[in-house]
Amino acid sequence: MDNDARKSAVKLNDRAEMLLRALVEKYIKEGQPVGSRTLSKSIELSLSPATIRNVMADLEDLGLIHAPHTSAGRIPTAQGYRLFVDRLLRVEPMESRFIDEIEQELTSEVDPDKLTATASDLLSRFTHLASVVVMPAQSEATLHQLEYLPLSGERVLVILVTENGRVQNRVIHTDKEYGAAELVEAANYFNERFSHLPLSEVKREIMREIVSDREEMNRL
DNA sequence: GGTGCTTGCTAGATTGACAG
DNA sequence: CTGTCAATCTAGCAAGCACC
Numbered sequence: 001m002d003n004d005a006r007k008s009a010v011k012l013n014d015r016a017e018m019l020l021r022a023l024v025e026k027y028i029k030e031g032q033p034v035g036s037r038t039l040s041k042s043i044e045l046s047l048s049p050a051t052i053r054n055v056m057a058d059l060e061d062l063g064l065i066h067a068p069h070t071s072a073g074r075i076p077t078a079q080g081y082r083l084f085v086d087r088l089l090r091v092e093p094m095e096s097r098f099i100d101e102i103e104q105e106l107t108s109e110v111d112p113d114k115l116t117a118t119a120s121d122l123l124s125r126f127t128h129l130a131s132v133v134v135m136p137a138q139s140e141a142t143l144h145q146l147e148y149l150p151l152s153g154e155r156v157l158v159i160l161v162t163e164n165g166r167v168q169n170r171v172i173h174t175d176k177e178y179g180a181a182e183l184v185e186a187a188n189y190f191n192e193r194f195s196h197l198p199l200s201e202v203k204r205e206i207m208r209e210i211v212s213d214r215e216e217m218n219r220l
Numbered sequence: 221g222g223t224g225c226t227t228g229c230t231a232g233a234t235t236g237a238c239a240g
Numbered sequence: 241c242t243g244t245c246a247a248t249c250t251a252g253c254a255a256g257c258a259c260c
Binding site: 033035036038053057067073 | 233234235236
């Protein structure tokens with residue numbers, strides 16, 4: 001069982017679950033630590049603040065909430081949010097017309113940048129909230145091709161293309177001026193060695209080669 | 221005189237501890 | 241489980257001070 005699953009399997013009685021749900025919902029709504037007195041006024045069960053504090057202490061022991069400072073209320077931890085989403089959140093099924101619309105708009109877009117913008121727009125439209133959509137981290141992407149283009153002076157434009165279609169440009173400063181032929185040769189070597197490898201692995205391989213070359217030079 | 225910063229005071233909210 | 245109490249913290253406000 002992984003860590004999240006273990007945390008999500010925490011045993012809570014009905015009252016503790018109800019208090020945790022009320023606290024998370026209150027915190028999401030107001031963005032401020034929630035105290036026992038506030039909770040006692042807002043939830044349907046007539047519990048005194050002292051009783052709520054005892055339950056909150058238990059929830060804190062379980063790592064589901066914590067107090068940012070001594071006299072503040074409590075706020076949910078990442079584990080508290082996880083449990084809230086897995087077990088306490090009531091989600092209405094999405095209407096089929098919305099599902100159709102999402103499928104239609106997302107499957108018709110192939111440009112990664114436009115796809116991101118479309119996904120963000122759809123999410124914002126359906127939830128009536130601000131939304132942020134991000135692409136997977138580049139270290140998880142796979143290298144398709146690398147190109148070097150000589151610029152004026154000792155500068156080179158590096159164009160990196162990943163297999164998911166993302167293109168990144170960087171200008172690097174070199175210690176001397178390189179000709180176009182040298183750069184093509186370098187790019188060919190790089191693509192031959194590292195094409196179709198994850199960027200994180202490319203980085204690891206390069207670092208390993210640098211260390212290996214340094215040791216070889218020292219030995220010589 | 222106007223503005224911005226610091227300091228001190230007060231009210232309100234929260235906590236843990238304890239007695240019933 | 242509840243009510244109470246002392247301690248603690250934050251926010252808001254006013255006063256004092258320095259600077260322009």
